[in-house]
Amino acid sequence: MPTAVLLALAAAALYGASDFLGGLLSRRTHYALVGLVGQSAAAIGGLAAALAVSAQPSMGAIGWGIGAGLGGAVGTLALYRGLSRGRMNVAGPLSAVGAAGLPIPVDLLSGGEFTALAVLGVGLAIPGIWLVAAQPGKRGDGGGAGVAEGLLAGLGFAALFVCLGRAGDTSGLWPVAASQLSAVVVLAGYALAGRRSMTPPVGTARVPWAAGWTGVLGVGATVLYFLATREATLTVSAVITSLYPAFTVALAALVLRERTSLAHAAGLLLCAASVGAFAAG
Numbered sequence: 259m260p261t262a263v264l265l266a267l268a269a270a271a272l273y274g275a276s277d278f279l280g281g282l283l284s285r286r287t288h289y290a291l292v293g294l295v296g297q298s299a300a301a302i303g304g305l306a307a308a309l310a311v312s313a314q315p316s317m318g319a320i321g322w323g324i325g326a327g328l329g330g331a332v333g334t335l336a337l338y339r340g341l342s343r344g345r346m347n348v349a350g351p352l353s354a355v356g357a358a359g360l361p362i363p364v365d366l367l368s369g370g371e372f373t374a375l376a377v378l379g380v381g382l383a384i385p386g387i388w389l390v391a392a393q394p395g396k397r398g399d400g401g402g403a404g405v406a407e408g409l410l411a412g413l414g415f416a417a418l419f420v421c422l423g424r425a426g427d428t429s430g431l432w433p434v435a436a437s438q439l440s441a442v443v444v445l446a447g448y449a450l451a452g453r454r455s456m457t458p459p460v461g462t463a464r465v466p467w468a469a470g471w472t473g474v475l476g477v478g479a480t481v482l483y484f485l486a487t488r489e490a491t492l493t494v495s496a497v498i499t500s501l502y503p504a505f506t507v508a509l510a511a512l513v514l515r516e517r518t519s520l521a522h523a524a525g526l527l528l529c530a531a532s533v534g535a536f537a538a539g
Contacts, residue, residue, distance in 0.1 A: 261538045262490030265482050272479035274505025280338050280472040281506070282309035289338035290449045292469045297334065297438065299443050299473030300480075303439035304431070305480060313430025315485035322425035323436030329417025330437060330480075333357075340407030352405060354387045356412020358500035361419050365492040373533045376494055383497045384531060389525025405510075419499065422484050423492040430476035434484050438477055494536055501529050507537055 269457040276296075283292045308315075337353050362380065372380075418437065425433035479499075486495040504526055 259410065260537055262486045262494060265486035265489065265499060266495045267501070267533060269479040269482035269486065269499045270502040271505050272482065273474045273499065273502035276472045276479065277337060277502065277506045277507065279475070279511040280334075280469065282514075283469050283472070284338045285470075286318065287466045290335065290445065292472070293331075293334045293338050294442070294445045294449050295466055295469035296472035296476065297331070297442050299470035300477035301435075301442045301459065302479040303474060304435040304480070305381040307477070308431040308435035311430040313428070313432065315429045315436075316426075319433045320436045322471050323433035324420045324440040326418045326421035326425070326433065327437035327440030328444060329421060330416045331414070331441040331448075332412040333418060334441070335445065335448060336407045337411035337501040340405075344525055346498035352389075352408025353389025353411035353415060354440035355384075356409060356504045357408070357415035357419060358383060358497045359386055360413070360416035361423070362493050363498040364420050368492075370491045370493060372491070372493070375538050376491070379532045379535035380493065380497055382528045382535060383464065383501065386525045386528030386532055387503070389521050389528065391428050398480035400509075406425045412518070416496075416502075417482075417512070419483070419496040420492065423487045423495065425484070427488045431481060431484070434480050437480065498533060498536060499532070 280289075280292055280296060333353065340353075422437065424435060479502075483495060483499045486499070489495075507516075507522070
């Protein structure tokens, strides 16, 4: 269990850093273009990692990987749109509520077993994430922007977590590669379909090459999460990985000087206590 906790926590850190950079770039360039560049880099990285690990992919595992990629693509588009419109301590944390909560009933229906400390960890993490998410803003400061996008992103990321958790451990990293490649197709289609309505238009916008780093961080996080699901239950891996907004918000506070509230600080403490409970279990 400690190995899984460390893997999932490292995944959360990389996802949080990726989201921070993606949100920052989405304030300058259309979020779909940022997502496409980043996802393209992630697909290259995922394919390279799968080829480096000698394993024979199965059709079932590839199918789960594709499903994970579709969920991740929806989550990425929704999250970047929310991060580009609102404060980073709104859309990011809200996306984690669904990402953490939905895998729990799936795990229960699949016969997952929970220790008392794991139950405590879940009980601390969900309200902790909610407190991080509950950041009411003053009128006119954009505090309410990004709520709908954050919730939609949570649904997409929950699908990614569940599908990767169901891919099994006999196909190496091919499920991760399949997820990244399928997400590129979705993001490219979205960018092409909406290119005329984008401001600035895709054809004239400067390509945000720095967004490639969001993909590098993102695929690294996905690999770590996938490995965590091999060591622990879906719930433990998904809930800990869903603490990624804490890292996004911390970076926003350090770099952008975004203010946080006492409720947010309390949420961070609950999240930390949750990680401690999972590690002790």
